[in-house]
Amino acid sequence: MTTAVSFAKVSRHFGAVRAVDDVDLSIAEGEFFAMLGPSGSGKTTCLRLIAGFEQPTSGHIEIFGTTVEHVPPYRRNVNTVFQDYALFPHMNIIDNVAYGLMIRGMNKADRHAAANEALELVALPGYGERRPGQLSGGQRQRVALARALVNKPKVLLLDEPLGALDLKLREQMQEELKTLQRKLGITFVFVTHDQGEALSMADRVAVFNDGKIQQVGSPQDIYQRPQSRFVADFVGSSNVLEPDFVKQLTGKESFASLRPEAIRIVAADGHSATVTGNSYLGGNTRITLALGDIRISALIPADQNVPETGSTIQISWQESDLHLMEGAQ
Amino acid sequence: MTTSASPATTVQRESAVLPGQGGITGALSDKFWRNPKLLLILMLTPPALWLGIIYLGSLFALLAQSFFSIDEFSGMVQYELTLKTYGELFRPANLDIIIRTVSMAVIVTLAAACVAFPIGYFAARYARGKWKALFYIGVMLPLWSSYLVKVYAWKLILAKEGILTWIFTKLHLTWLLEAWLTIPIIGGYSLSVSYTGTFLVFLYVWLPFMVLPVQAALERVPGSFIEASGDLGATPGQTFRHVIFPLALPGIVAGSIFTFSLTLGDYIIPQIVGSSRLFIGQAVYAQQGTAGNIPLAAAFTVVPIVIMGFYLWGAKRMGAFDAL
Numbered sequence: 001m002t003t004a005v006s007f008a009k010v011s012r013h014f015g016a017v018r019a020v021d022d023v024d025l026s027i028a029e030g031e032f033f034a035m036l037g038p039s040g041s042g043k044t045t046c047l048r049l050i051a052g053f054e055q056p057t058s059g060h061i062e063i064f065g066t067t068v069e070h071v072p073p074y075r076r077n078v079n080t081v082f083q084d085y086a087l088f089p090h091m092n093i094i095d096n097v098a099y100g101l102m103i104r105g106m107n108k109a110d111r112h113a114a115a116n117e118a119l120e121l122v123a124l125p126g127y128g129e130r131r132p133g134q135l136s137g138g139q140r141q142r143v144a145l146a147r148a149l150v151n152k153p154k155v156l157l158l159d160e161p162l163g164a165l166d167l168k169l170r171e172q173m174q175e176e177l178k179t180l181q182r183k184l185g186i187t188f189v190f191v192t193h194d195q196g197e198a199l200s201m202a203d204r205v206a207v208f209n210d211g212k213i214q215q216v217g218s219p220q221d222i223y224q225r226p227q228s229r230f231v232a233d234f235v236g237s238s239n240v241l242e243p244d245f246v247k248q249l250t251g252k253e254s255f256a257s258l259r260p261e262a263i264r265i266v267a268a269d270g271h272s273a274t275v276t277g278n279s280y281l282g283g284n285t286r287i288t289l290a291l292g293d294i295r296i297s298a299l300i301p302a303d304q305n306v307p308e309t310g311s312t313i314q315i316s317w318q319e320s321d322l323h324l325m326e327g328a329q
Numbered sequence: 330m331t332t333s334a335s336p337a338t339t340v341q342r343e344s345a346v347l348p349g350q351g352g353i354t355g356a357l358s359d360k361f362w363r364n365p366k367l368l369l370i371l372m373l374t375p376p377a378l379w380l381g382i383i384y385l386g387s388l389f390a391l392l393a394q395s396f397f398s399i400d401e402f403s404g405m406v407q408y409e410l411t412l413k414t415y416g417e418l419f420r421p422a423n424l425d426i427i428i429r430t431v432s433m434a435v436i437v438t439l440a441a442a443c444v445a446f447p448i449g450y451f452a453a454r455y456a457r458g459k460w461k462a463l464f465y466i467g468v469m470l471p472l473w474s475s476y477l478v479k480v481y482a483w484k485l486i487l488a489k490e491g492i493l494t495w496i497f498t499k500l501h502l503t504w505l506l507e508a509w510l511t512i513p514i515i516g517g518y519s520l521s522v523s524y525t526g527t528f529l530v531f532l533y534v535w536l537p538f539m540v541l542p543v544q545a546a547l548e549r550v551p552g553s554f555i556e557a558s559g560d561l562g563a564t565p566g567q568t569f570r571h572v573i574f575p576l577a578l579p580g581i582v583a584g585s586i587f588t589f590s591l592t593l594g595d596y597i598i599p600q601i602v603g604s605s606r607l608f609i610g611q612a613v614y615a616q617q618g619t620a621g622n623i624p625l626a627a628a629f630t631v632v633p634i635v636i637m638g639f640y641l642w643g644a645k646r647m648g649a650f651d652a653l
Contacts (some may be wrong), residue, residue, distance in 0.1 A: 056601070072559070073559040082553050084553055086578075088558075089576070099561050100562050101562060102571075103567055103571075104562060167378050
């Protein structure tokens, strides 16, 4: 499979701040790739390095085998959907969508036909005459998508495009983006701080922290087999167990992760724990537990009784749910 | 409802509503809160009276004068409605004054826009913190000193024996200055008595009025627009043409309203620096003062107003305000 984007030892420093620090990365053609991490973790800077808005301080970037250092954004066959959509307020929707084609010198009839086609693709036919200010957030988001896709980019970059939408719209757009990506076969690189979004949409996820990639893998890999405390904690809020406690359980001295939903309340023969609090999440209830001085959280499904705060219960889990993170600090 | 005692309930409160502040201010605050329109009326009445009666009223009284005429023998104003005075504007001597003033205003405005744009662009997109403060001081500082002092200072700078001539001599560019001054119309004996000099002083004095609105307009263009344009394949030149310039246009138009109308109405600068030929402002001054021809002075005053009206109408039709 062809490599769409590759980073080799790429760093981007802003003064003393290492926004991106020695990153190696390879994104395959046709892949839906998510960059996940908290704010300030370097994921957006990585996206901007691909788009060409930033130049690497050191390292080497290739897009489809071509070295792109010192190549300005306007000469890269890569398009971006911006976080704030960046639709031009002085143009109507059709001219916004046709902007890239107009710049390339396509005549008006052809570019408007292509733009209308793109608007149909994002389910906004007939909106061409309106102004960006007259559309809702979700509609603007689709226009931004159409404006990027109409240029048939080799790689489409999406910078937290769903961040400003409400929950229901966001879930709907996740579905649509995924369908669209499968249909068009374009490589999508998606930046998000929402782990649910990354896990549900992407073929592969890279988890960023402090300018470095912590782990790259399939959503299942990242969720079930985190390789570091950070990944275990950030993705799915797993319980991270300290080495000395893990040693008591398994005999191996290493950090381990244990997902909250893997913990079961049992009648007897479990670890005894005190319930210290609970929060109702709708589909289930998250309770916090104290095992001696170790604090962990568990999810209780809606059809089970939630133990009262202050009571002592017995908990247990499958041996296989305890994931050892050997080498993690 | 039974609740367990929490620390918050230990603080005793007499009631859910706090007592009024008392006194006149307290009573007024309550009254205005219940009746916000009252406050609005109180705040708007004085400025509305000022604007409506003293400001616009006197302007219309002046404009009404332009529909009267002057008796050529007695020099007395005849209070009969007529368009005779407007007819006089089209006499060659008066038409010359109008064309001269409008041409100067157009050139000063275009030059101010060209000079102001890079300054405003730098201030809006790159200057931060200390540099931004320096920008504002740099642009506003000339406005803090007296206008007359600045104009006389320019007269000295532009004089035959002035510093500009000295600089040209030191740079061995005297020939360039001489060549410029031999150009008909814009040249002259020295810069201080040429239209070039008048132009330079106008440009200097009105420049802040162009820089500030242009900078404000550019400030409202998010960086992501410029990045998005580049991302979609536009070179920096194309981005300027299709995105930055159209979005800055309302600011340029706002600035040009200042530079254009201020140049149209000014009568000090062309009197101190430049050839002795009249501009509209000087004509108004001469007609209403020495000549005592108030109707003609009023008719001259109408000219810039009509020109500005057409200018704004044209700018709106060209879509200059679409980005607002």
